[in-house]
Amino acid sequence: MSGTRPTNRTSSNGSEQQNAVPDSAAPHQRYAPARDRNSTRKLRRRRTLICLYTFLIVEFFAFLFFSPALTVRTVELSGMSDISAFTAAELKDTQAAVQFPTRVNWLAVRTGLITARVSALPWIKSVSVSHFYPLGLRATVVMRTPDYALVTPSERYEMDSDNRAIRVLRPSSAGHQRLTQIVTAKNLAVQPGKVIKSELLSAAAQILHSSQNDRILRLTGIHVDQNDNIWLNMDKGVLIRFGNDDQIQVKLAVLKRILTSDPATVARFAEINVSSAEYPAARLRDPNSGAGVSGP
Numbered sequence: 001m002s003g004t005r006p007t008n009r010t011s012s013n014g015s016e017q018q019n020a021v022p023d024s025a026a027p028h029q030r031y032a033p034a035r036d037r038n039s040t041r042k043l044r045r046r047r048t049l050i051c052l053y054t055f056l057i058v059e060f061f062a063f064l065f066f067s068p069a070l071t072v073r074t075v076e077l078s079g080m081s082d083i084s085a086f087t088a089a090e091l092k093d094t095q096a097a098v099q100f101p102t103r104v105n106w107l108a109v110r111t112g113l114i115t116a117r118v119s120a121l122p123w124i125k126s127v128s129v130s131h132f133y134p135l136g137l138r139a140t141v142v143m144r145t146p147d148y149a150l151v152t153p154s155e156r157y158e159m160d161s162d163n164r165a166i167r168v169l170r171p172s173s174a175g176h177q178r179l180t181q182i183v184t185a186k187n188l189a190v191q192p193g194k195v196i197k198s199e200l201l202s203a204a205a206q207i208l209h210s211s212q213n214d215r216i217l218r219l220t221g222i223h224v225d226q227n228d229n230i231w232l233n234m235d236k237g238v239l240i241r242f243g244n245d246d247q248i249q250v251k252l253a254v255l256k257r258i259l260t261s262d263p264a265t266v267a268r269f270a271e272i273n274v275s276s277a278e279y280p281a282a283r284l285r286d287p288n289s290g291a292g293v294s295g296p
Contacts, residue, residue, distance in 0.1 A: 072104050072137055079141040086143075087167070090123050097121060098139045106135045114139055122193030123166050148208055149179040150201070152187050163205055165192045180208060180219065185226045200224050203245030207232065207252065216256050229275070236267070243275025250277045258282070 077098050083091065097117040100109065111129040118127040118141060125142045132138050144166045146158040156169035158179065169179075182204045188196055204222045207230070211217035218235040225231065232240035242251060251274045258280060259266055270285040 071135070072100055072106050072109060073135040074137070075099060076132075076136060076138045077141070078138060079143070086123065087170075090121070090167070094118065094121060094124070094141070098137075100137075106131065106137075109137065111137070120193070122164070125160075146177060146179055148205065149181045150188075150190070150196075151181050151183040152190070153185070154187050155190070157190060157192075159196075159205075161205075161209070163196050163198075163201060164194060165190050165196065167192065180221060182208065182222045182224070184224045186224075199245055200228055200230065203248060204230055206248055207242070210249075210252055214256075216259050217252065238266070238269055239271045241271060241273040241275050243273075247277050251275075254280055 075098055077095060080086065080091075080094070086094070097120075098114050100114075114129045114137070115127055118124055118139060123144055125144045127139055127141045129137060129139050144160040144164065146166060147161040148159050149169050150157045150159045150165070151169075157165040158167050158169050159182075160166055182201065184201070188198055188201065190196060201224075204224060208219065208222060211219045219232055220235050221233040223231040223233070228244060230242040230245065232242055234240060240255060254277050255272065255274050258272060258274075268284050269282045271283040273281040273283075
């Protein structure tokens with residue numbers, strides 16, 4: 001018995017104790033793999049849903065902008081109730097300007113193209129393009145209204161109030177409005193749809209606009225001679241020498257004061273000179289002819 005070697009239980013128990021997991025750490029390490037698996041599943045599910053939603057959104061917008069079911073079906077042109085105001089060629093060009101190629105998407109259509117094409121037409125003042133249901137476009141135009149006629153040595157034009165040439169002057173015998181004429185002895189650079197840059201023409205148009213609703217200044221026409229002098233033709237054959245384009249309102253006030261001073265005396269005038277507002281003058285009619293002067 002005394003020779004029997006005792007077993008080393010302490011060392012074996014010590015190694016077992018070293019390899020054993022403490023009771024306090026056991027729950028954390030036991031449930032950690034389950035938590036990681038749940039987080040991985042949630043992350044995969046979230047990524048799958050994001051991909052699915054992205055695909056659905058792309059498909060939705062692709063349907064809106066590329067589907068043949070949403071192509072433009074009709075294009076309406078409004079604001080042209082008075083067809084007689086247009087020539088046949090103008091009406092045809094306006095209708096062609098609002099047309100689109102076939103199979104154009106209703107939502108992706110570039111309305112600015114219609115606006116640019118129609119606005120470039122000289123007889124169109126403005127245009128607005130809008131969508132209407134179902135699958136239609138409406139172009140509403142405002143046409144330029146002739147205000148006076150410009151007569152140059154080479155051509156005659158219908159002009160609007162902004163001194164833009166609309167078209168070549170149409171004969172009043174064809175049922176069109178008779179326009180008061182501004183006649184220039186010199187040719188001007190006229191481009192339909194563009195403002196004519198001429199100070200004398202602007203002054204003549206300003207005088208014409210000031211007299212349109214005036215019961216005293218009844219003008220039948222305006223003439224600009226080779227020396228850039230402005231002449232006004234009154235309705236009773238009285239010729240007004242207006243001079244250059246300065247002091248327009250002052251000269252008009254002087255002219256109205258002369259015309260209203262003594263009607264009997266004014267009726268004897270053949271010409272009134274207000275080229276100098278400070279020193280106006282007048283020339284009597286020739287008693288032998290009994291006729292006034294019709295032009296400069």
